[in-house]
Amino acid sequence: MTRLKKAYYILKYLGPRVVWLRLGVYAAKWTGRAARVYAAREWEDLKLADLLRPEAPADPADYAQYKRDHPSEFLFPLGRPPELPQPWPTGTAERQPPLPERLKLLAQDRCVYFFRQPAPTAIDWYANPFDGHRSEPGRVWSDIPDYLPEQGDPRALWEPARAAWAIDLARARSHGLAVDAGSLYWRWVDSWMHACPPWQGFHWKCGQESAVRFIALALGFWSLADDPATTPLRWQQFARLAWATGYRIAHHINYAISQKNNHAISEACGLLLVSRLFPELREAQRWWRLGRRVLAQEIRRQTYADGSYVQHSMNYQRVMLAGSVLGLRLAELAGEPFERGVYDRLGRCGEFLFQMMDPETGRLPQYGANDGAHVLPLSECDFTDFRPIIQATHYLAHRERRLPPGIWDEDLLWLFGPAALDSSVSTAGPAASCALTAGGYYTLRRPESWGMLRCHTYRDRPGQYDQLHLDLWYRGQNVVQDCGTHKYYVPGRPDLEYYFKSIAAHNTIEIDDALPVELVSRFLYFPWPRGRVRRFEAADAGWQCCEAEHYDYDRAPCHVLLRRTVVSLAGDVWVVVDDVLGTGRHRALLRWHLADFPFEFDANGPTLTLHTARGSFSVALSAGDRRPERVEVVRGRDEPGRVQGFVSPYYGERRPIPTLEVSYRTELPLRILTTLGPQGIIIPRLMTDSAGQQRWRAGLVADRSILELGPPERGAESVLLGCAKAPADSADQGVQ
Numbered sequence: 001m002t003r004l005k006k007a008y009y010i011l012k013y014l015g016p017r018v019v020w021l022r023l024g025v026y027a028a029k030w031t032g033r034a035a036r037v038y039a040a041r042e043w044e045d046l047k048l049a050d051l052l053r054p055e056a057p058a059d060p061a062d063y064a065q066y067k068r069d070h071p072s073e074f075l076f077p078l079g080r081p082p083e084l085p086q087p088w089p090t091g092t093a094e095r096q097p098p099l100p101e102r103l104k105l106l107a108q109d110r111c112v113y114f115f116r117q118p119a120p121t122a123i124d125w126y127a128n129p130f131d132g133h134r135s136e137p138g139r140v141w142s143d144i145p146d147y148l149p150e151q152g153d154p155r156a157l158w159e160p161a162r163a164a165w166a167i168d169l170a171r172a173r174s175h176g177l178a179v180d181a182g183s184l185y186w187r188w189v190d191s192w193m194h195a196c197p198p199w200q201g202f203h204w205k206c207g208q209e210s211a212v213r214f215i216a217l218a219l220g221f222w223s224l225a226d227d228p229a230t231t232p233l234r235w236q237q238f239a240r241l242a243w244a245t246g247y248r249i250a251h252h253i254n255y256a257i258s259q260k261n262n263h264a265i266s267e268a269c270g271l272l273l274v275s276r277l278f279p280e281l282r283e284a285q286r287w288w289r290l291g292r293r294v295l296a297q298e299i300r301r302q303t304y305a306d307g308s309y310v311q312h313s314m315n316y317q318r319v320m321l322a323g324s325v326l327g328l329r330l331a332e333l334a335g336e337p338f339e340r341g342v343y344d345r346l347g348r349c350g351e352f353l354f355q356m357m358d359p360e361t362g363r364l365p366q367y368g369a370n371d372g373a374h375v376l377p378l379s380e381c382d383f384t385d386f387r388p389i390i391q392a393t394h395y396l397a398h399r400e401r402r403l404p405p406g407i408w409d410e411d412l413l414w415l416f417g418p419a420a421l422d423s424s425v426s427t428a429g430p431a432a433s434c435a436l437t438a439g440g441y442y443t444l445r446r447p448e449s450w451g452m453l454r455c456h457t458y459r460d461r462p463g464q465y466d467q468l469h470l471d472l473w474y475r476g477q478n479v480v481q482d483c484g485t486h487k488y489y490v491p492g493r494p495d496l497e498y499y500f501k502s503i504a505a506h507n508t509i510e511i512d513d514a515l516p517v518e519l520v521s522r523f524l525y526f527p528w529p530r531g532r533v534r535r536f537e538a539a540d541a542g543w544q545c546c547e548a549e550h551y552d553y554d555r556a557p558c559h560v561l562l563r564r565t566v567v568s569l570a571g572d573v574w575v576v577v578d579d580v581l582g583t584g585r586h587r588a589l590l591r592w593h594l595a596d597f598p599f600e601f602d603a604n605g606p607t608l609t610l611h612t613a614r615g616s617f618s619v620a621l622s623a624g625d626r627r628p629e630r631v632e633v634v635r636g637r638d639e640p641g642r643v644q645g646f647v648s649p650y651y652g653e654r655r656p657i658p659t660l661e662v663s664y665r666t667e668l669p670l671r672i673l674t675t676l677g678p679q680g681i682i683i684p685r686l687m688t689d690s691a692g693q694q695r696w697r698a699g700l701v702a703d704r705s706i707l708e709l710g711p712p713e714r715g716a717e718s719v720l721l722g723c724a725k726a727p728a729d730s731a732d733q734g735v736q
Helices: 003-014 016-030 033-037 060-069 099-107 154-162 164-172 181-195 207-223 232-250 253-259 262-277 284-302 314-333 340-355 387-398 407-416 418-422 494-499
Strands: 434-436 441-445 449-454 470-474 477-480 509-511 518-521 524-526 531-537 543-550 561-569 573-581 585-593 599-602 607-612 615-622 630-635 658-667 670-678 685-690 693-700 703-709 720-725
Touching: 003 016, 003 524, 016 033, 016 253, 060 232, 099 164, 099 181, 154 207, 164 181, 164 207, 181 207, 181 232, 207 232, 207 253, 207 262, 232 262, 232 284, 253 262, 253 284, 262 284, 262 314, 284 314, 284 340, 314 340, 314 387, 314 407, 340 387, 340 434, 387 407, 407 418, 441 543, 449 561, 470 670, 477 607, 477 615, 509 561, 509 573, 543 720, 561 720, 573 585, 573 693, 573 703, 585 670, 607 658, 658 670, 670 693
Parallel strands: none
Antiparallel strands: 434 441, 441 449, 449 470, 470 477, 509 585, 518 524, 531 543, 543 561, 561 573, 573 670, 585 658, 599 607, 607 615, 615 670, 630 658, 685 693, 693 703, 703 720
């Protein structure tokens, strides 16, 4: 893409306000202002007398006593973290390694990366222990590039300093674990502060990282404030850290605002937390006002009317909600609650996640970018379990629980106190089929399965290309799935980095081996995708359908319109009708990324049957009389430029999965039917094709259906015209 065209798209899609904010940030760096604002210094250079208002004593011993005598009202009293009522529920989706093992690792100077993988070696704050990449200390953060081959993936470097270990140490006593939490906490904090003087080194590179780190460290500090290890000198140290964090965020928050994402919300929450716990800091009142203004502004700006989120990412929506819930709770404790409209917005966001949730597991589709972030890991729920944030957000907005009691309620206890555990459970009922049109999410639900279809005309930048992607769940298993993110930066392997965000990692159709949009930077596509849902019907007990199309290939050079109709039938059977509409000869490649279970594959069908832990699940395809040019199951192919068949359930992990690829090189239009469901589904079979109508047989062997479909034409008013039971004596040709 030419520079002129890229500049045009930036102004068109991002807007002049964002461009102006970003230019201000760049100007500060080019003129040297950023280097002057964040001039290197040591912790000892930050004198309490210079940081505090005159009424607060500057002597460390007097200051520690002053803080104990004048504690701010926080989530729990100073030095008295919440106690879990007994008996406390247990769950089946708990974090691994469990809390006792994580505490043992901390005693060995090792932490857990991305809530899953223990560090193999003792902590080195500037090294990635898994691949040897490292960043050099000593440089002011503004002079450090984001991406360097020798530095590797920045998220891996940042992860230990996000300090989930501090929250674990805060929770240790609540869980009845005998551990010297105070000594361990300060061993880790002292180590980080020694390695990372104010604003020097990679850990100060991002304002959001500074905020997330302080949230975790503050929860640990407030819990362990009465521990003998929390000496007056350490009160002084933590006050210095609070001030340096507030200063780092406040002087660069315009950059976060220009990003229009969860960074600004996390940073606003960080300012509120610094100001709430350390109101005696000279800038505290100004930081409080700034944090309030930015938080309210960004919640309104970043959330859609249906509760979906500007970043088109389930996990980033959780990050946003964690910062928002904590920020609003701090304002309540200060006696300055936000206006009701902000609560309502967050309530809708929590309900959106509930509607996207698998009811058995608390998991959501791995939809959108996911950097492994989890701002408030206050329970033993697994990283993939969203029930804690759904419960906390609903309680914040409505003062009742959305979910029944469970281990996810520990968040309620920490954020709202013991009274929250006595609150009633909402009568709103379970998740149902829904069309969330503002964000472009459509769900259909059956007794033992449910699906999510994505179709959207983007108003905010996409992080991945996934138009018409279908996610399908069966008995709590994500049998047809999104592949996740893996890593943001893989030095020397741009193909591996690119794969997870591309069309090749999603369950949709690719035309002529081309991506219909161009990736112009690591996180930016142009032009933005366009699509719409033509029909959504979910009331009929016999069948439900969603019909959508996108226009990203419908321009030069392809001029191909893609239309997808998802139909759910009785017996948890799903039929996907893909119409590839255009003229001339094109290649259409359909992919289904499946759960990693043993499988049987028949290329002649083509059919594939997964033998899942909870019963068999099959996939069968047909394009009528069109034969595919290639049918293949790819599992874990890692060849330069040909990556396929991987999933990343946790950041930094890469696991092989079977991916069914079926390609057709043919004259258009083309219609492909895929049937998905329990073992015993019928291979789709075209029975008649006349008078502008097709009749296809689908469903189960024991419960067959006839789908009446309109012609595969651009001008067709509807794809699904009707659905009826097949006559009992009809032939069983095509039965799997």
